[in-house]
Every structure is written in structure tokens, then in C-alpha cells.
Amino acid sequence: MEIEQTYLNDCYLISPRVFADSRGTFFESFNKKKFEELTGHCVEFVQDNQSTSQKGVLRGLHFQMGNFAQAKLVRVIQGSVLDVAVDIRPQSETLGQHFSLVLSAENNKQLYIPQGFAHGFLVLEDDTIFSYKCDSYYNKASEGGIIYNDKSLNIDWKLPEDAFVISEKDKELPTFETLFK
Numbered sequence: 001m002e003i004e005q006t007y008l009n010d011c012y013l014i015s016p017r018v019f020a021d022s023r024g025t026f027f028e029s030f031n032k033k034k035f036e037e038l039t040g041h042c043v044e045f046v047q048d049n050q051s052t053s054q055k056g057v058l059r060g061l062h063f064q065m066g067n068f069a070q071a072k073l074v075r076v077i078q079g080s081v082l083d084v085a086v087d088i089r090p091q092s093e094t095l096g097q098h099f100s101l102v103l104s105a106e107n108n109k110q111l112y113i114p115q116g117f118a119h120g121f122l123v124l125e126d127d128t129i130f131s132y133k134c135d136s137y138y139n140k141a142s143e144g145g146i147i148y149n150d151k152s153l154n155i156d157w158k159l160p161e162d163a164f165v166i167s168e169k170d171k172e173l174p175t176f177e178t179l180f181k
């Protein structure tokens with residue numbers, strides 16, 4: 001397993017070591033001890049989530065507030081997404097900045113998104129399966145979000161917006177400025 005710090009503090013890119021043989025492949029999708037040794041961060045994941053989506057689906061940008069803030073370890077099991085993590089920690093030097101990358105079943109990359117970030121992804125292939133671990137339980141009352149096309153965040157989603165499929169809830173999300181005014 002290789003872990004690289006991204007330019008956003010505490011946000012890590014993880015590349016598992018993949019073993020291939022005549023049967024297929026094997027890799028450790030999570031190893032708590034190695035993760036903690038390599039990042040210096042203690043993690044206690046309590047919930048695993050999985051979603052399936054068709055090409056063009058955009059989920060996000062989401063976070064949970066207060067005591068229900070969630071760190072997430074995200075990956076793609078089938079297909080591919082453009083994954084985006086936005087630093088919304090009020091005291092952070094990189095407040096409002098984001099990190100994005102393609103996560104796919106082919107590259108097996110994972111992103112560790114710490115608490116205090118908003119997260120979203122755009123699905124790049126039909127029948128994509130997205131899987132993630134969270135260190136805090138889902139709590140509907142603590143859900144927050146930012147509109148995906150927020151002007152100040154300026155995220156390049158790489159595909160034309162008119163093809164996006166977005167939930168009614170996500171279309172109504174506030175701007176970054178509204179949250180941080």
C-alpha cells in the first residue's frame with residue numbers, strides 16, 4: 001500500500017498493492033494498522049456504504065455537521081468516477097480548495113477524506129459501483145451540502161453539465177458563500 005499526502009492537509013491518496021496471478025487479482029482494500037502507520041491518523045470506521053449509478057450521475061457535495069462529521073475512505077469497485085474533496089474547515093489555510101481525481105476499478109485508487117471536508121463525485125461510466133467507509137454514522141439531521149457548480153469553488157467536472165443527473169435535494173444545495181458568510 002502506498003500513501004501520498006495530497007496538497008490538502010490530512011487528505012490522502014492511497015494506492016493498494018495489487019497481486020496478480022493466473023486466477024485474477026488480490027489486494028487489501030483496507031488495513032487499519034498500515035493506514036495508521038503511514039498517515040499517523042487513527043481511524044475507527046463504523047459504516048460502509050455502496051451506491052450504484054449510471055454515467056452522468058453527480059452526487060454531492062455532501063458533508064455531515066458537528067459531532068456527526070465523517071471521515072471517508074472512498075473507492076470504485078466497478079466503472080469510474082471523478083471524485084472531488086473540498087476543504088471546508090473554517091480554520092484551514094486551504095479553505096475552499098479542492099482535490100479531484102479519477103477513481104476507477106482499473107486504477108484501484110482510494111481517497112481518504114478527513115472530517116471537515118465536503119465530498120462529491122461524477123460518474124463516468126454506466127453501472128459504476130462506488131464504495132466507502134465512514135467513521136461516523138449517517139445522521140439525517142446533520143446533513144449539509146454545497147451546490148456542485150458553486151462559482152467560488154470552481155470545480156472542473158470535465159463533462160458538459162447538461163448531461164448531469166442530480167437529485168432534487170442536491171439541486172437545492174446552498175452556495176459555499178452562504179455557508180461561510
Ligand SMILES: Cc1cn([C@H]2C[C@H](O)[C@@H](COP(=O)(O)OP(=O)(O)O[C@H]3O[C@@H](C)C(=O)[C@@H](O)[C@H]3O)O2)c(=O)[nH]c1=O
Binds near residue numbers: 060062
Ligand atoms: C448517505 C446515506 C443515505 N441513506 C439513505 C437516505 C436516502 O433515502 C437514500 C439516498 O441518500 P442520498 O441521496 O443522500 O445518497 P447520496 O447522494 O449517494 O449521498 C452520498 O453522497 C456522497 C457524495 C457522499 O459523500 C456520502 O457521504 C453521501 O452523502 O439513502 C442512508 O440510509 N444512510 C446513509 O448513510
